[in-house]
Amino acid sequence: MSALLDVKGLEVAYGGIRAIKGIDFHVNEGELVTLIGANGAGKSSTLRALSGLVKPAGGRVLYRGQDITGTPSHTLVGLGIALCPEGRGVFARLTVHENLLMGAFSRNDDEQIAREVDEIYTMIPRLKERTRQLAGTLSGGEQQMLAIGRAMLARPRLLMLDEPSMGLAPLMVEKIFEIIDLIAKRGTTILLIEQNAQLALENAHRGYVLESGEIILAADSKSLLADPRVKEAYLGG
Amino acid sequence: MSMEVLLQQIVNGLVVGSVYALVALGYTMVYGILQLINFAHGDIVMIGALTALFTASALLGAGVPPILALVISIFVAMLVCAVIGVATERLAYRPLRNAPRLAPLITAIGVSILLQQIAILVFGRNYFSFPELISKTPIALGVVTITLNEIIIFFASIALMAGLLWLVHRTKIGTAMRATAENQKVAGLMGIDINRVIAFTFAIGSALGAIAGVMVASNYGQAHYFMGFMLGLKAFTAAVMGGIGNLWGAMIGGLILGLVENVGLIFVRGDYKDIFAFVVLVLVLIFRPQGLIGERVAERA
Numbered sequence: 001m002s003a004l005l006d007v008k009g010l011e012v013a014y015g016g017i018r019a020i021k022g023i024d025f026h027v028n029e030g031e032l033v034t035l036i037g038a039n040g041a042g043k044s045s046t047l048r049a050l051s052g053l054v055k056p057a058g059g060r061v062l063y064r065g066q067d068i069t070g071t072p073s074h075t076l077v078g079l080g081i082a083l084c085p086e087g088r089g090v091f092a093r094l095t096v097h098e099n100l101l102m103g104a105f106s107r108n109d110d111e112q113i114a115r116e117v118d119e120i121y122t123m124i125p126r127l128k129e130r131t132r133q134l135a136g137t138l139s140g141g142e143q144q145m146l147a148i149g150r151a152m153l154a155r156p157r158l159l160m161l162d163e164p165s166m167g168l169a170p171l172m173v174e175k176i177f178e179i180i181d182l183i184a185k186r187g188t189t190i191l192l193i194e195q196n197a198q199l200a201l202e203n204a205h206r207g208y209v210l211e212s213g214e215i216i217l218a219a220d221s222k223s224l225l226a227d228p229r230v231k232e233a234y235l236g237g
Numbered sequence: 238m239s240m241e242v243l244l245q246q247i248v249n250g251l252v253v254g255s256v257y258a259l260v261a262l263g264y265t266m267v268y269g270i271l272q273l274i275n276f277a278h279g280d281i282v283m284i285g286a287l288t289a290l291f292t293a294s295a296l297l298g299a300g301v302p303p304i305l306a307l308v309i310s311i312f313v314a315m316l317v318c319a320v321i322g323v324a325t326e327r328l329a330y331r332p333l334r335n336a337p338r339l340a341p342l343i344t345a346i347g348v349s350i351l352l353q354q355i356a357i358l359v360f361g362r363n364y365f366s367f368p369e370l371i372s373k374t375p376i377a378l379g380v381v382t383i384t385l386n387e388i389i390i391f392f393a394s395i396a397l398m399a400g401l402l403w404l405v406h407r408t409k410i411g412t413a414m415r416a417t418a419e420n421q422k423v424a425g426l427m428g429i430d431i432n433r434v435i436a437f438t439f440a441i442g443s444a445l446g447a448i449a450g451v452m453v454a455s456n457y458g459q460a461h462y463f464m465g466f467m468l469g470l471k472a473f474t475a476a477v478m479g480g481i482g483n484l485w486g487a488m489i490g491g492l493i494l495g496l497v498e499n500v501g502l503i504f505v506r507g508d509y510k511d512i513f514a515f516v517v518l519v520l521v522l523i524f525r526p527q528g529l530i531g532e533r534v535a536e537r538a
Contacts, residue, residue: 053422077428089423091416102416105409106428154428 004029004064004158004189005050011058012045012213019045021213022059027158027191032184034192034200034221036234037210043193044086046210047162050191051083052076063158077106082156086163086193088147092136096127099135099146103153113153120149124179141172148179152188159183160191165199177203197234201225209234241380246499252387252456254495255394259449260472261479261487262401263442269482270418270438272338276345277325278446279469280352281318283462285447286454287360289314290367297368307370307451314447321352322443323436331432349469356462364461367454390452397445398488404441405484414438418482467511474518480528489529 003026012020020042027033037043049056052073061069063079073083082103091099100120104113121128124145130138135146144164151159164180165173177199184190184203194200201207201221209217209230217224224230260282267275292310297303325348333341371389375382405411417424417434424431453468454460475494479486494514501513521528 051426053425073422073425074428074430077426083426085423085426089420089426091419091423093419094412094415098412098415101409102412102424102427102429105413150427 002065003027003062004031005191006062007046007050007059008062009059010046010049010056010061012042012049012054013057014045018057019213020049020056023210023213023215025208025215025218027189029157029189030187031206032180032190032192032204034194034204034207035210036194036197036200036207038234039195041210042213043195043210044162045213047083047086047160047191047193051081051160074106077154077156080155080157081160082151082154082158083160084147084151084162084164086166088140088143090135090138090143090146090150092134094135095132096135096138096146097131099150100127100153103150104155106154116153116155120152123182124149139172141168141175144168144172144176145179148176148183152183156188158189158191160193162193163195164192165194165196173199197230198225201230242503243500245381246503247496248381248383248387250496250499251492252383252391252495253499254475254492255391256449256452256456256491257468257472257475257494258488258491259394259397259445259452260468261475261491262398262484263446264473264476265479265481265484265487266414266438266442268476269484270414270435271330271334271341273330273341274345274473274481275330275442276342276469276473277348277352278442279465279467279472280349280356281322281443281465282446282450282453282468282472283460283465284321284352284356285314285318285443285450286367286460286464287356287365287450287462288317289447289451290365290454290460291360293368293370303368303370306368311448311451314451315444318443318447318450319440322439322446326436326439331435349465353462353465360462362462364459366459367457369458370455373458386455390456393448394452397448401441401445402484410434410437471511471514474514474521478517478521478528480530483528483530486528486530493529 005027007023007025009022009024010020011018011022035043035046048054050061052071055070060067063081068076091102100117107113126142127146127149135143138146161180164176168176180190181203192200192204201224204221206220207224208215217227217230263278264275267273289310292313293306296306296309329344329348330341333344371386373384373386375384405414413429413434416427417429417431421431471494475490476487478494479490494517497517498510498513502510
């Protein structure tokens with residue numbers, strides 16, 4: 001089986017300092033793959049390079065066999081890649097509904113979009129109660145739900161989630177992961193970047209451990225959860 | 238002071254203020270999306286006025302009826318201004334998008350001078366008289382008098398502003414404009430081509446400016462290459478007064494400025510009329526720097 005996303009020797013540098021030192025990983029169609037690591041390990045840099053927000057210093061990114069290295073972010077959406085950014089990035093001065101519609105910006109099938117917006121509301125009822133509210137008035141967890149719903153409206157084949165649990169209360173984190181799980185079960189391929197290694201590995205099929213810009217471990221989630229090095233460094237012993 | 242004089246000045250103020258509001262929208266739209274004070278906007282208005290003036294005169298000379306000449310010349314002016322607006326963004330501002338904010342500001346002043354020089358080359362440095370395309374015979378309306386030209390200026394401005402609000406708040410491209418104004422990176426992630434949205438913003442603002450230019454020139458019956466300077470400063474004042482970046486603020490600021498200026502004329506000689514705009518600007522900056530309808534003015538981190 002060929003990978004949906006295949007990253008080969010990816011390097012990211014900021015002013016001469018290499019944040020990502022040539023990493024390889026792949027995500028197969030239908031998989032939920034997680035990239036875990038401590039703060040500053042290079043998780044977000046990797047995602048930024050994949051989504052066209054920074055130009056990689058080296059390496060290649062293949063999506064469905066096509067080279068998409070350095071493609072600007074607004075073009076990636078049309079190819080079926082959506083990124084739900086770190087810190088959620090909802091448009092605070094747009095309503096919840098307008099935020100969702102912006103997720104579908106590159107599409108023109110208005111009736112189908114309306115149906116999918118309703119599906120999102122069914123999946124995340126909290127958003128439905130707040131349709132006309134400005135997104136800036138939502139709680140952090142609700143904003144994260146909105147950001148995920150918005151990304152789904154691009155109808156991605158590959159959904160990339162950057163630290164969806166960041167800054168949220170445990171109860172809310174659980175809810176967010178329920179939604180992620182649901183999306184994965186419906187067949188969307190997901191690349192999940194997380195600091196909360198325990199939760200990420202419990203939900204993912206496979207995982208990669210990133211440390212100082214390099215991948216130091218790659219295995220299926222069960223083995224990673226059982227791995228003593230992972231236990232010690234990321235799962236609190 | 239008699240009631241008649243006050244009422245008359247209020248009417249005059251609303252007419253002039255509605256034009257200030259149209260120009261102020263151009264400043265505030267660009268500021269909202271790029272945090273740039275586009276000082277060349279006043280000169281776009283001037284180019285619009287002169288383009289329409291020469292187009293209308295040529296059409297009248299060819300025997301075209303005045304109303305048709307007016308409509309055609311407005312469209313030509315809108316097109317010319319939209320193209321110039323988009324071109325200045327592409328050539329002068331976009332290369333500086335990540336530069337310190339002072340750089341594009343100074344560039345904007347440079348573009349302003351450049352546009353004036355181009356106007357001199359193309360049209361000349363004289364005062365040109367704007368043909369009377371709509372009747373300017375005073376009509377008595379109770380105690381005040383007003384011309385048909387003024388009535389049309391006022392209501393056309395209101396209609397254009399309503400149209401703009403509809404565009405920005407009720408359409409997909411308008412929502413994309415607001416999204417881009419708030420967070421360009423995330424807007425890009427949504428599939429929005431932010432360069433196109435920014436170009437569109439300049440096109441709309443400049444086209445509105447062109448119409449405002451035609452209104453001013455027809456109201457005063459003349460146009461010249463330097464007319465955009467004072468008009469631009471006043472419209473900028475109106476935008477700041479309302480709260481720059483805020484569409485409602487620009488509209489209300491424009492109307493208030495027109496009223497202040499014209500009611501103020503009751504108390505001072507006409508030569509000092511321009512003082513009011515700048516007294517208002519200084520007072521607003523001291524007491525309410527975020528503007529009357531203040532949105533966030535905090536610098537972005």
